[in-house]
Amino acid sequence: MLQIGDTLISLDIIERQFICDLSLCKGACCIEGDSGAPLEKHELAELQKVLPLVWDDLSPEAQELINKQGVAYIDSDGDVVTSIINGKDCVFTCYDEKGICKCAIEKAYREGRTKFMKPVSCHLYPIRVTKYATFSALNYNRWKICKAAEILGQKEKLPLYKFLKDPLVRKYGEAWYEELELCASEWEKGNG
Ligand code: SF4
Numbered sequence: 156m157l158q159i160g161d162t163l164i165s166l167d168i169i170e171r172q173f174i175c176d177l178s179l180c181k182g183a184c185c186i187e188g189d190s191g192a193p194l195e196k197h198e199l200a201e202l203q204k205v206l207p208l209v210w211d212d213l214s215p216e217a218q219e220l221i222n223k224q225g226v227a228y229i230d231s232d233g234d235v236v237t238s239i240i241n242g243k244d245c246v247f248t249c250y251d252e253k254g255i256c257k258c259a260i261e262k263a264y265r266e267g268r269t270k271f272m273k274p275v276s277c278h279l280y281p282i283r284v285t286k287y288a289t290f291s292a293l294n295y296n297r298w299k300i301c302k303a304a305e306i307l308g309q310k311e312k313l314p315l316y317k318f319l320k321d322p323l324v325r326k327y328g329e330a331w332y333e334e335l336e337l338c339a340s341e342w343e344k345g346n347g
Contacts, residue, residue, distance in 0.1 A: 157169070157335070157338045157342075159327075159331055159334045159335060159338070160331065161289065161290045161291060162290065162291050162292075162293060162327065162331070163290055163291070163292045163293065164293045164335065164338075165292070165293060165294045165295055166342070167294065167295035167297070167315070168282060168293060168294075168295050168314075168315050168316050169314055169315070169316050169335075169338070169339040169342055169343075170314070170346075171295055171297075171305065171308070171314065171315050172305065172308030172309045172311070172312060172313055172314055172315065173281070173301070173304050173305060173307075173308035173313065173314070173315040173318050174304055174307040174308045174311055174313050174318055175301075175304045175307075175318075176303040176304050176306070176307045177255050178253075178255070179303035180300055180301060180303050180304065181254065181255050181256055182248075182255050182256030182257060183256070183300040184280055184281070184298075184300060184301070185244065185245050185247075185248045185256050185257075185258060185277075186243055186244045186245070186248065186256055187243070187298075187300055188243075189242055190230040190231070190232070190234075190236050190239070191227070191228070191230065191236030191237035191238055191239045191245055191246075192236055192237045192245060192274050192276050192277045192280075193234050193235070193236050193274070193276040194227055194234075194235045194236060194237065194274050194276070195274070195275060195276075198274050198275070199226070199227055199235060201271045202226045202227065202237070202247075202260075202274075203226060204269075204271070205260055205263065205269050205271055206221070206226060208263050208268050208269055209247065209259040209260055209262070209263050212249040212259040212262060212263075213246060213247065213249065213259060214240070214244075214248075214249075216240045216241075217238075217240060217244075217246035217247070217248070220238055220240055220246055221238060221246055224238055225238065226238055226246065226247075237274065244256075245258075247259045247260050247273075249262065258273050258277065260272070260273045261273045275322060275325060275326050278321070278322035278325060278326075279319060279322040279323070279326060280296070281295055281296045281297070281298065281301055281304075281315070282294070282295060282296070282315070282319055282322075282323075283295075283296045284326075295315060314339070316335060316336075316339060320332065323335070
């Protein structure tokens with residue numbers, strides 16, 4: 156376990172190698188699982204703001220559910236998470252021509268239609284953050300749907316923390332990430 160300020164970082168995040176391989180997993184993390192994507196407090200308002208911009212990309216089932224319960228709900232752990240259809244697909248999913256599941260919000264962001272990319276928990280996945288009273292724990296949520304990403308990561312020798320540099324900087328800032336890089340290179344020296 157590494158510590159930077161009030162974050163505790165699992166060694167898996169520097170030891171394990173990972174690159175999402177969408178051609179094989181088809182974006183399954185937006186579909187599988189029994190809860191929606193965790194939202195930070197301010198993100199609920201962001202989702203409401205972006206909703207009209209992405210509405211036409213959403214499935215009729217998603218539109219119906221949003222009309223009934225909104226873009227988010229409180230899950231069994233008490234967390235505010237994105238709404239999901241029949242316990243599976245996030246309401247913000249859409250599909251590209253290759254049948255790969257994509258985030259409609261990220262699609263709008265890449266097309267320059269919004270400045271909000273997607274919830275930071277989605278951006279950080281497969282790192283999951285658990286908040287405690289005095290610290291946050293960052294763990295690699297290892298899941299069989301990401302098997303192809305581990306294989307590609309090993310082939311390209313890219314550690315998870317490097318693959319997720321952008322979302323880690325988004326969440327914790329440049330200085331925090333530089334410290335993580337230092338800790339990782341110290342760790343690599345001792346274990347390389
Ligand atoms: S996190 Fe896993 S399931 Fe999601 S896109 Fe990456 S490899 Fe695929």
